[in-house]
Structures are given as structure tokens and as C-alpha cells.
Amino acid sequence: MTASVNTISTQSAEARNAGDVVLDVSDLSVAFPTEEGVVKAVSNLTYQARLGRTLAIVGESGSGKSVSSMAVLGLHNPKRTQITGSIKLDGIELVGAPASTFQKIRSTKAAMVFQDPQSSLHPFHKVGKQIAEAYQAHNKVSKQVAMKRAVEMLDLVGIPNPQRRANSYPHEFSGGMRQRAMIALGLVNNPKLLIADEPTTALDVTVQAQILDLVNDLQKEFGSAVILITHDLAVVAETADDILVMYAGRGVEKGSAKEVLAQPSHPYTYGLLQSLPSHSEDLEELRAIKGTPPSLLNLPSGCSFHPRCEFKSQVEGDACWTQLPAWRPTPGLHNREIRCHLADPVATLKHDEEAR
Amino acid sequence: MSAQTLLKVTDLQRHFPIREVQGLRMVRATVKAVDGISFSVKEGQTLGLVGESGCGKSTTSRLVTRLDEPTGGTIEFGGRDITHLKEHELRDIRRDVQMIFQDPYSSLNPRQTVGAILSTPLRVHGLHRGKEKARVQELLELVGLNPEHINRYPSEFSGGQRQRIGIARALAVEPKLIIADEPVSALDVSIQAQVMNLLAKLRNELDLAFIFVAHDLGVVRHFCDQVAVMYLGKIVEFGDKKKIYEAPEHPYTQALLSAAPDINVARGIAPKERIRLIGDVPSPIDPPSGCRFRTRCWKAQDICAQEEPPLVTATADVASRAFREGGVHLQACHFPEVKTDLVAEVPA
Numbered sequence: 222m223t224a225s226v227n228t229i230s231t232q233s234a235e236a237r238n239a240g241d242v243v244l245d246v247s248d249l250s251v252a253f254p255t256e257e258g259v260v261k262a263v264s265n266l267t268y269q270a271r272l273g274r275t276l277a278i279v280g281e282s283g284s285g286k287s288v289s290s291m292a293v294l295g296l297h298n299p300k301r302t303q304i305t306g307s308i309k310l311d312g313i314e315l316v317g318a319p320a321s322t323f324q325k326i327r328s329t330k331a332a333m334v335f336q337d338p339q340s341s342l343h344p345f346h347k348v349g350k351q352i353a354e355a356y357q358a359h360n361k362v363s364k365q366v367a368m369k370r371a372v373e374m375l376d377l378v379g380i381p382n383p384q385r386r387a388n389s390y391p392h393e394f395s396g397g398m399r400q401r402a403m404i405a406l407g408l409v410n411n412p413k414l415l416i417a418d419e420p421t422t423a424l425d426v427t428v429q430a431q432i433l434d435l436v437n438d439l440q441k442e443f444g445s446a447v448i449l450i451t452h453d454l455a456v457v458a459e460t461a462d463d464i465l466v467m468y469a470g471r472g473v474e475k476g477s478a479k480e481v482l483a484q485p486s487h488p489y490t491y492g493l494l495q496s497l498p499s500h501s502e503d504l505e506e507l508r509a510i511k512g513t514p515p516s517l518l519n520l521p522s523g524c525s526f527h528p529r530c531e532f533k534s535q536v537e538g539d540a541c542w543t544q545l546p547a548w549r550p551t552p553g554l555h556n557r558e559i560r561c562h563l564a565d566p567v568a569t570l571k572h573d574e575e576a577r
Numbered sequence: 578m579s580a581q582t583l584l585k586v587t588d589l590q591r592h593f594p595i596r597e598v599q600g601l602r603m604v605r606a607t608v609k610a611v612d613g614i615s616f617s618v619k620e621g622q623t624l625g626l627v628g629e630s631g632c633g634k635s636t637t638s639r640l641v642t643r644l645d646e647p648t649g650g651t652i653e654f655g656g657r658d659i660t661h662l663k664e665h666e667l668r669d670i671r672r673d674v675q676m677i678f679q680d681p682y683s684s685l686n687p688r689q690t691v692g693a694i695l696s697t698p699l700r701v702h703g704l705h706r707g708k709e710k711a712r713v714q715e716l717l718e719l720v721g722l723n724p725e726h727i728n729r730y731p732s733e734f735s736g737g738q739r740q741r742i743g744i745a746r747a748l749a750v751e752p753k754l755i756i757a758d759e760p761v762s763a764l765d766v767s768i769q770a771q772v773m774n775l776l777a778k779l780r781n782e783l784d785l786a787f788i789f790v791a792h793d794l795g796v797v798r799h800f801c802d803q804v805a806v807m808y809l810g811k812i813v814e815f816g817d818k819k820k821i822y823e824a825p826e827h828p829y830t831q832a833l834l835s836a837a838p839d840i841n842v843a844r845g846i847a848p849k850e851r852i853r854l855i856g857d858v859p860s861p862i863d864p865p866s867g868c869r870f871r872t873r874c875w876k877a878q879d880i881c882a883q884e885e886p887p888l889v890t891a892t893a894d895v896a897s898r899a900f901r902e903g904g905v906h907l908q909a910c911h912f913p914e915v916k917t918d919l920v921a922e923v924p925a
Contacts, residue, residue, distance in 0.1 A: 281765035395857040425629035427854045430836040455838035482843030496770035498799035509770035513735045
């Protein structure tokens with residue numbers, strides 16, 4: 222399912238060079254003070270998203286992958302959230318920025334597609350009107366022009382009969398069509414960054430394949446950066462260029478998506494891949510990671526993963542318990558960084574895989 | 578190996594009458610959620626039900642557990658017809674057939690302690706009288722929870738632990754058949770593997786039969802002996818796991834398998850050729866005539882709209898092969914794709 226040839230100018234005034242950094246997150250921490258204590262949802266996170274590339278942020282629930290992206294769009298309540306560090310979107314600093322700044326950048330520079338299209342479209346308003354409204358918010362155009370743009374966008378995302386469908390309500394759309402409409406809504410102002418938060422988790426497999434293809438096609442056409450937040454490693458393998466693996470609010474491994482999945486060098490990434498049924502098809506037992514993710518109220522000392530890590534005995538001394546590992550290039554691998562104390566993680570993990 | 582047939586479902590139907598607005602008029606219509614399916618499960622065997630949302634897999638599991646009453650067909654459990662049993666007659670069945678639910682948050686009563694949750698089924702069935710507490714602790718230990726946590730509330734447990742409580746509750750009455758409706762899809766990846774391992778361990782230790790409803794094809798492949806692929810209330814392909822996954826004959830099964838993203842792409846294995854289905858699943862209110870998949874099928878011809886394809890073995894050759902190997906492989910398509918190399922493999 223390819224998008225029909227679009228008649229919309231996808232080029233904004235400024236040129237878009239593939240590879241330019243559009244989002245630069247450095248040392249970002251997001252914390253929520255609660256009655257029981259401070260929930261450290263994201264701690265010292267650093268990553269970049271580049272034009273024309275898809276960055277996958279992978280992690281389990283509570284790993285901070287959604288919280289960090291919501292901070293980019295200013296979706297946290299500033300009164301109840303402590304955000305420190307720096308988020309630079311297209312050169313604009315967003316940490317501590319006023320609401321008016323976020324209003325300007327939302328939709329024009331960065332947009333988000335959420336997991337559940339059912340609850341993220343307004344049920345009382347026609348789909349076309351919702352998209353037109355987003356366009357009018359940032360462009361001084363008449364209703365008619367905005368509506369025309371909305372119909373074009375619906376056509377672009379592959380909704381059949383867009384003229385008629387623009388006059389439908391969200392409940393008249395199927396799940397897949399609703400997600401297409403959400404993507405149209407996200408792209409209507411041609412943002413440089415599209416954040417897709419579990420965009421296909423609520424969809425069936427055959428529809429998931431359609432939506433992922435659509436996101437890929439549109440990215441090529443618009444040249445924007447895409448951040449794909451997901452827990453599905455197979456989706457990452459097929460769609461992403463870069464990957465950031467998160468655990469308990471921190472990044473633990475980053476590099477090229479395909480390389481990381483083919484040869485993980487952090488014990489957590491390795492454990493996740495080993496636990497997939499596709500990896501141990503004919504085995505009686507799946508290789509599960511022991512234990513459960515830690516509470517964000519009370520993170521373990523040192524490396525957050527150490528209580529569940531099988532390899533901590535191979536690190537000399539008590540570094541895993543006492544010291545937070547810093548980012549460092551993985552020894553022996555090109556273009557790869559991890560946060561782990563293991564001296565030679567590649568050899569350690571390889572040895573483990575062969576031993577099983 | 579001649580395990581007894583535990584559950585036999587024949588031509589099962591569940592039609593929901595609904596009212597629909599057409600223009601200014603209310604019209605009576607029928608949602609054909611399950612529309613004539615047949616299968617059987619033997620003791621200790623696991624059947625996987627896969628398909629997209631709306632295909633009727635959850636309705637099927639509700640019918641088999643008799644949480645819902647079929648509008649047609651029969652369900653036999655252990656040789657007894659349970660299709661239209663009244664509530665009070667169902668008590669034995671409730672003991673033999675238990676269910677594990679998808680959402681570990683909404684399927685446990687937040688106001689009851691784990692001890693109360695697990696001892697209720699014991700009390701209802703009058704089991705382990707006077708020794709309920711010991712049995713509850715035994716159950717907790719069986720599913721890998723600390724028996725000392727008997728007085729805790731569900732909110733004090735993580736998602737994976739809650740699912741273990743749900744499993745313990747199902748096991749409390751020593752059932753023969755467990756219907757697991759998406760038991761791991763609400764859990765995190767690293768926890769999914771733990772719960773799958775637990776289910777596999779219990780299945781072996783207690784010799785349980787399972788009907789495993791899931792949309793994750795990888796999990797089904799790992800866990801099930803036989804697989805039924807459903808589409809719009811019908812079984813379109815049924816067979817031993819190996820046959821369904823390695824030599825799918827029905828175009829829908831092929832599309833479903835090819836649509837699932839493949840992690841091996843990262844290891845440099847070329848992505849499989851993806852069959853792209855157009856559009857969504859049609860409404861079960863007015864399903865397409867003939868073959869229900871024809872509106873999205875690339876092989877569809879005139880006959881597909883006129884005649885409904887029966888669920889049969891694809892060719893005589895394959896039938897003889899299946900017979901020799903003792904395996905089953907049925908499909909419902911006018912133009913099935915039979916892998917000839919598999920047929921040629923058969924020793925003379």
C-alpha cells in the first residue's frame with residue numbers, strides 16, 4: 222500500500238539535509254514528585270534524532286521511553302514535573318520554555334502519533350475538521366483552503382475516497398484508518414520530527430504492516446526524522462536505522478538498529494533478544510530474564526540492571542553495585558556505545574550464547 | 578499414543594442479534610461472530626487459536642467455557658453434551674474447564690486478598706475442606722510466588738505476578754482444560770517469557786490441555802501442538818503447528834505469517850516477501866458471500882463469491898502423506914497452495 226502521488230509541496234522554505242540533527246537531547250532527567258517519593262522516570266538521557274532517519278527507542282513499560290518523548294512536546298504538567306538537562310529541537314531550547322513556545326513548535330516542528338487512535342481523535346468532530354483545524358492553527362488560511370489541505374493529507378496517507386471520508390466521524394473509521402488519520406493530523410504542518418509512540422501496538426498484524434510501510438514511505442517523501450517508540454524488537458529490525466535501548470529511565474545501549482539486534486553488547490539487550498520465542502523456536506523453555514524491572518521510586522544502586530544481570534559476577538570488585546556505568550564505546554565494535562562494567566562484553570555474551 | 582478426546586466442538590455458531598440504524602430506520606441484523614466451526618482437543622494437547630480482532634477467537638473461548646451459550650452446533654466435553662446446560666448443571670464443567678484472562682489488572686478483585694481469591698473456587702466446589710489455606714499456599718508456590726504473600730492484595734504485585742495469581746486461581750480446582758485468552762500480551766517482553774515458561778511447566782507436570790488464544794504468532798508457535806487460523810468467524814486453516822507455519826496452504830494464513838515483522842532481518846537474513854493485504858477485515862454483520870476472505874484475496878475468482886470452500890485436506894497426495902505421518906492439515910480455499918516439494922519428500 223503506497224501513498225498516492227501527492228500534490229502538496231513537501232518542501233518548506235529551508236532545505237532538509239538528511240543526517241542533520243533535528244532533536245538534540247542531552248542529560249535529560251524527568252522526575253515526578255509524589256506522596257511516596259520522587260519517581261525518577263528518566264535519568265540523564267542523551268540522544269539525537271536526525272533528518273531522514275528513524276530512531277527506535279526500545280524498552281519495557283516504565284523504562285522512560287514515552288516520558289522522555291512527551292517532554293519534547295511539553296506534554297507534562299510543569300507544576301508536577303521536574304525536568305532538567307537540555308532538549309534542543311531545531312536549535313530551540315525546550316527545557317524551561319514557556320507554553321507559547323511549545324504551542325509554536327507543536328505540529329510545525331514536532332508531532333506525535335499515539336498508540337491508541339481511538340482515544341486520541343476527538344469523537345465529536347469530523348476527521349477532516351480536526352486536521353483542518355490543526356492546519357489553521359499555524360497558517361493564516363480560510364476554512365476552505367484548510368479543508369482542502371485536510372483532504373489532500375487523507376489522500377496522502379492512503380485513505381480511500383478522502384473527500385467523503387473527511388466528513389466522517391472517528392467512530393466510522395476502522396482502527397487502521399484511524400491511525401492513518403492520526404498520521405495525517407501529525408504531518409499536516411510538515412514537521413521535522415514525528416514521534417510515533419507504539420503506533421501499531423493496538424493494530425492487527427496485517428494492518429500493522431500497512432501502517433509501518435506508510436510511515437516509511439512518508440518519511441522518504443517528507444525527509445523528516447522519526448522517533449519510533451516500541452517494545453517490539455521485530456518491528457525495530459524491519460523499520461529503524463538507529464536504536465536506543467532504555468532500562469529504568471536510562472539508556473543502556475545505542476548504535477545501528479540492525480547491528481545492535483544482530484549482535485547485542487549489553488546484557489539487558491542480549492537478555493531481551495534471548496527471551497523472544499522466535500529465538501528459541503524448538504526449545505522447551507524460553508530464556509527469560511529473571512526478576513522484574515525495578516521501582517522508579519527506589520532505583521538500585523550502581524547499574525540499575527544489576528539485580529537481574531547474569532553477568533555481574535564477571536566484573537571484578539563491586540562496581541556493578543556501587544558505580545553507575547558511564548557511556549563508553551563497546552570494545553571491538555564500531556559505532557556502538559553501552560553503559561556496562563563488563564570488560565569485554567562482546568566476548569562474554571558470545572561465550573554465553575555458545576555455552577547454551 | 579491414544580489420548581482421549583476431551584473437547585469436541587461441532588459446527589459451533591454464535592450469532593448476536595443487533596439493531597442497526599439504516600437511514601431513518603432501525604433494522605434488525607445479526608453479527609455472525611462465530612459461524613460454524615468444528616475442532617477437537619485431546620487430553621494434554623494444546624490448540625492455538627489465531628486470527629485478527631473480530632475473527633471470533635475470544636467468542637469461541639467464551640462458548641467453550643460456556644460463559645456464553647451457542648446459537649447453533651454442539652460442544653461435547655468428556656463425551657457429555659454441554660451445549661445448552663443450565664447454570665446449575667454446569668458446575669462440574671466449571672471445575673474441569675478454567676480460564677486465564679488477558680488483563681491481570683481487571684481480572685482480579687482489588688478488594689480481596691490473594692488468599693481470598695484463591696480459596697473461593699475451593700469453597701465453591703467443596704475441595705480441600707478445612708485445609709484451604711494449605712492448598713492456597715501450595716498453589717502460590719506452584720506458580721512461583723511466595724506462599725507468605727497470602728494476605729496481600731493484588732495491587733501489591735506487579736503485572737507478571739498478578740498473571741501468576743490468575744494462573745493459580747485457574748489451577749485451584751484441578752481442571753483438565755484451560756482456556757488462555759491472550760495470557761501474555763499485556764505483559765512486558767522479559768516477563769512474557771517467564772509466564773510462558775511457567776505455563777509450559779504446569780502443562781507438563783499436570784498434564785493439562787490448553788486452548789491458547791493469541792495474536793502473537795511467535796508465542797503460538799512456541800507453545801501449541803495444533804493451530805487453528807480464524808477469519809471472520811470461520812476456521813480457514815487447521816493443522817499441526819509445523820504444517821501451518823512451514824507449509825501454509827490458505828492465502829490468509831500466508832498473508833498473516835508474512836505480515837509479522839521478522840527480527841532475523843537484523844542478522845542479515847533477507848526480509849521475506851511480504852504479502853500486502855489491502856484494507857481491513859469486513860464487517861461480520863454482512864460477511865462476503867462464498868469465501869469470506871475473497872474481498873482481500875489476490876487469488877479470488879468468480880467461484881470464490883459463489884461457493885463457500887469447505888475445510889478439507891488440499892489434495893489426495895497430501896492426505897495420504899498426512900495419514901502416514903499421523904498429522905492433520907485442513908484448509909478452506911478453492912485454490913490452496915500445496916508445497917509439492919513436501920509431497921515429494923515422502924518416502925515411497
